[in-house]
């Protein structure tokens with residue numbers, strides 16, 4: 001069976017592999033196609049496209065947009081976005097600026113907690129792409145303040161913890177519209193992270209379907225078999241195309257392998273074929 005991975009991060013956001021290295025790893029891992037879905041940026045796509053063409057790997061251009069959702073957080077994936085679309089890049093710039101405004105606030109919070117962490121150190125850890133909380137965590141781990149990513153988030157960086165600082169996000173409705181306006185297919189990412197009951201997820205899907213949502217990320221490293229079957233049922237009910245990916249971040253989430261997640265993830269190529277059908281219907 002041909003396998004794919006439709007969710008991963010490069011150095012353009014908080015992954016540790018460059019876009020080219022990711023494409024190479026997809027090939028070594030025996031995948032037939034890969035989507036690059038960096039947080040709030042399209043900056044990794046030109047390099048990824050170039051490398052994918054050079055070695056003949058199918059690449060789906062993508063993005064993962066952070067949307068406003070209380071009390072948790074919501075991520076919306078956008079596949080086949082037109083990365084030359086001025087409107088999308090402009091709107092993403094607002095998200096990038098809001099990260100830049102947030103980062104000194106996280107630094108101030110960590111300093112207040114007694115940790116010696118500077119913005120320059122965090123930027124260095126980011127390798128020049130979008131700065132995300134995993135980069136703050138990385139510096140804290142390197143300095144011995146915490147043992148690992150989970151401890152950094154659970155104690156300091158997760159929403160509601162003392163290091164956390166808010167940043168501007170689009171509403172789910174606006175994020176979906178933005179992706180559609182750029183010719184993309186909006187997909188609700190890793191629904192379990194919303195922290196909702198299944199009836200509440202169904203209500204949300206009904207609303208987001210009205211906004212223009214087209215897919216639901218059903219296959220995911222951290223989805224149990226039961227979640228997968230429940231989300232498949234919801235996707236069928238709301239006529240959302242089921243997608244899947246590992247959320248590979250390289251060394252920032254070392255236990256997650258490209259295409260395989262924690263080991264049992266398997267996303268067949270037919271998932272991508274169905275996604276392309278939905279795209280073609282919209283053209």
Ligand code: AMP
Nearest residue numbers: 014039131132133134149150153154158
């Ligand atoms: P940011 O872009 O700064 O909001 O950070 C988002 C990144 O942090 C995503 O890649 C998540 O995988 C990671 N992240 C968010 N919450 C946690 C958590 N509780 N534990 C580990 N990683 C997390």
Ligand code: ZN
Nearest residue numbers: 009014039249
């Ligand atoms: Zn990430």
Ligand code: FE
Nearest residue numbers: 064075189190
């Ligand atoms: Fe995400």
Ligand code: FE
Nearest residue numbers: 007009064247
């Ligand atoms: Fe992700």
